[in-house]
Amino acid sequence: MRKKGTVVIAMSGGVDSSVCAALLVKQGYSVIGMMLKLWSENGHEAENRCCTPDSQRLAKNVAAQLDIPFYIIDAKNDFYDAVVTPFMQDYLAGITPNPCLRCNRNIRWGLLLENAQQIGADFFATGHYAILRHNKAQSVRLFRARDDTKDQSYVLHVLNQRDLEKTLFPIGNYLKSEVRQLAIDFKLPVAVRRDSQDLCFLGGGDYRDFLRRNTQEPFIPGKIIDQHGNVLGEHQGLPFYTIGQRKNLGINSTKPHYVIKKDVLTNSLIVGDKETTLKKEFFVNGVNWINGLPKHSHLRVGVKVRYRAPILNGTIQIYAENQVRVFLDEPYYDITPGQAAVFYQKECCLGGGLITENADSRSEG
Amino acid sequence: MKNRPRIYLDYSATTPIAQPVLNAMLPFFKDEFGNPSSIHIFGQKAEGALENARNTIASFLNCRSDELIFTSGGTESDNLALRGVALARRKNFGANHILISPVEHHAVSKTAQQLAKIFGFELELLEVDSYGLVSPENLRQKIRHDTALVSIIYANNEIGSINPIPECAKICREFSVPFHSDAVQATAYLPLNVNILNVDLLSIGAHKFYGPKGIGALYVKQHTPILPMQTGGGQEWGIRSGTPNIPYIVGLAEAIKFVENYQNEWIEHLQRLRDELISYVLENIPDSQLTGHPTLRLPNHASFVFDGVDSQKLLMLLDLEGFACSSGSACKTGNPLPSDVLLAMGYSPKLALSSLRVTLGKDTTQEQIERFLTSLxxxxxxxxS
Structure with missing residues (x-):
């Protein structure tokens, strides 16, 4: 073993993780590639975004070219239980989940990290765009990536010190364009694939069709009403709608309507005009603080309410260790229960939790 | 990771080519490159090499040389035997029933399943005992006059158990049903005299016994009904068209000679190492079980299940320490489903996913086995933990 130590790199066959592997080899680590085999719906295996047989072949080719060992870790059942089942349960319970968070928490920094530790690896690397800095107190802080458009700190806010201690993000300080160039310079056999925000197991399909195929629950039609209780139409089952949705509501009206709330108790879909989707205050539960609970109960922060949303200025009030109330300076549209709100101070990610309707909603484990 | 030690204990997956085999092949790539069908001297040389190779193998199998068909390997031989005979038997005799063991290699079982699904044959499986062995009595109960073909593996790749081929062949003979056996794993170590085995068809593949990959043969006893699966220029008596792969056929024959010369030496050496390995594992590793028969097994083959151990993880950790092993069949990595063979023997799916196969070869040493056992x-x- 070389003196830099052994690192396990999570590979996907894509350009980011492939370049990471090449950089680590170049930096003198003993590198071992691992690829997760995640769950795919029966008959839809080839559409899965990140672990098709094709991606496996690509990742294997990269590993072979770099002359590093490569293993496929089967996580089908774990992924189904930890990610897919709660994904469906959340939709059925009227909220809009972000399964990548659970995957990072339970699969990548769960099952895969365990495998890395079991083979005695010193470090664990992924191709995420984010930056880690170790300070003297031996705590690790998570920062936004240098490439603002690619930053993935949002989906990494679920990690804790134990996870981050041995983690490396080799491309956090590179722009995507530089990473693409590195792939060419390293002559890596990665295919040109479009970046996608689609969920891997939906394979580009619609989540509504996925729910129809994969849940036993009946979808019960109900009323579409406005905020004043006027009935405007009928919905096909609450799970098929998301907050902010405008299209395919089936309302006959000249002015556009937006989904502002899904009332599970009365099985009704509440819609309003664009203005009504704006919100300034909301609650966040199950908050993970990457560097521990802040000292002050009120903080000025930047808040990100969706993966693709901008950072909004606001104040948070911490009223329990993992519960926060957010006051945005300016109202923002489509604040969606089930999505994460992630807090930043400058470039540093403090942590985050799940947006809820009410302070007393169930918290996320 | 470049300089980690590499100890190969997966000889049932494939073997390195032996030097004399490679030497014998080399002239036929460039200097003696002719097509055996050609009239001229180049063709004559190639045809000479082809028939010479055929004679070598025929004498090893104790068959006529025109009963041998060269193929691209064990898988093609199995495919040709099953599909070719089943379709011919249906055409000539209306036979529509196929009988195979539940411990066949996928080259046989998947072909039989396709014959059932697409071509409408009735596929029936024999029973096996907890060692994965078929019994002649069970065959006698299930065989019928309209059985198109019976196929039973000689020695199983995953568990090493050796089936009673001559006894089964006798029953097939009584019913005049063609009998095929996949001898791919058996060739290096077991008697392969087709008159004693009494089979109608036998598959072999060179890379399991120090020959090259991509070449094999199917023995087809005279007068066995068989349809070609690859048609064209009519080579190999019209059963398998295509220009014969002369360098590889020469390699196959040379590998057969190599087996003839060294077989007894290997058996003695490997059986001792294997028995040491098995008894060490069973005595020192808790909750370990040998899979397959303790004595009726290939002399180079040890296979186990370890309660509570995920075999994919075990293989990865062994590999990182430099030991190359397998969970059973080389074709399953990355998509671990419990082995059909182990399930047929009565193992639970969970236990079946904890399997390890260690297969030794001519270059395996005592020291390697000791180091392996310590790491394991x-x-x-x-x-x-």
């Missing part, structure tokens, strides 16, 4: 014991303890 440690790794299993680590996985279970």
């Amino acid at each position: 014991e440690k790794i299993i303890a680590k996985i279970r």
Whole structure:
């Protein structure tokens, strides 16, 4: 073993993780590639975004070219239980989940990290765009990536010190364009694939069709009403709608309507005009603080309410260790229960939790 | 990771080519490159090499040389035997029933399943005991006059158990049903005299016994009904068209000679190492079981299940320590489903996913086995902790 130590790199066959592997080899680590085999719906295996047989072949080719060992870790059942089942349960319970968070928490920094530790690896690397800095107190802080458009700190806010201690993000300080160039310079056999925000197991399909195929629950039609209780139409089952949705509501009206709330108790879909989707205050539960609970109960922060949303200025009030109330300076549209709100101070990610309707909603484990 | 030691204990997956085999092949790539069908001297030389190779193998199998068909390997031989005979038997005799063991290699079982699904044959499986062995009595109960073909593997690749081929062949003979056996794993170590085995068809593949990959043969007893699966220029008596792969056929024959010369030496050497390995594992690793028969098994073959151990993880950890092993069949990595063979023997799916196959070869040493056992014991303890 070389003196830099052994690192396990999570590979996907894509350009980011492939370049990471090449950089680590170049930096003198003993590198071992691992690829997760995640769950795919029966008959839809080839559409899965990140672990098709094709991606496996690509990742294997990269590993072979770099002359590093490569293993496929089967996580089908774990992924189904930890990610897919709660994904469906959340939709059925009227909220809009972000399964990548659970995957990072339970699969990548769960099952895969365990495998890395079991083979005695010193470090664990992924191709995420984010930056880690170790300070003297031996705590690790998570920062936004240098490439603002690619930053993935949002989906990494679920990690804790134990996870981050041995983690490396080799491309956090590179722009995507530089990473693409590195792939060419390293002559890596990665295919040109479009970046996608689609969920891997939906394979580009619609989540509504996925729910129809994969849940036993009946979808019960109900009323579409406005905020004043006027009935405007009928919905096909609450799970098929998301907050902010405008299209395919089936309302006959000249002015556009937006989904502002899904009332599970009365099985009704509440819609309003664009203005009504704006919100300034909301609650966040199950908050993970990457560097521990802040000292002050009120903080000025930047808040990100969706993966693709901008950072909004606001104040948070911490009223329990993992519960926060957010006051945005300016109202923002489509604040969606089930999505994460992630807090930043400058470039540093403090942590985050799940947006809820009410302070007393169930918290996320 | 470049300089880690590499100890190969997966000889049932494939073997390195032996130097004399490679030497014999080399002239036929460039200097003697002719097509055996050609009239001229180049063709004559190639045809001479082809028939010479055929004679070598025929004498090893104790068959006529025109009963041998060269193929691209064990898988093609199995495919040709099953599809070719089943379709011919249906055409000539209306036979529509196929009988195979539940411990066949996928080259046989998947072909039989396709014959059932697409071509409408009635596929029936024999029973096996907890060692994975078929019984002649069970065959007698299930065989019928309209059985198109019976196929039983000689020695199983995953568990090494050796089936009673001559006894089964006798029953097939009584019913005049063609009998095929996949002898791919058996060639290096077991008697392969087709008159004693009494089979109608036998598959072999060179890379399991120090020959090259991509070449094999199918023995087809005279007068066995068989349809070609690859048609064209009519080579190999019209059963398998295509220009014969002369360098590889020469390699196959040379590998057969190599087996003839060294077989007894290997058996003695490997059986001793294997028995040491098996008894060490069973005595020192808790909750370990030998899969397959303790004595009626290939002399180079040891296979186990370890309760509570994920075999994919075990293989990865062994590989990182430099030991190349398998969970059973080489074709399953990355998509671990419990082995059909182990399930047919009565193992639970969970236990079936904890399998390890260690197969030795002519270059395996005592020291390698000792180092392997030390690591295996440690790794299993680590996985279970």
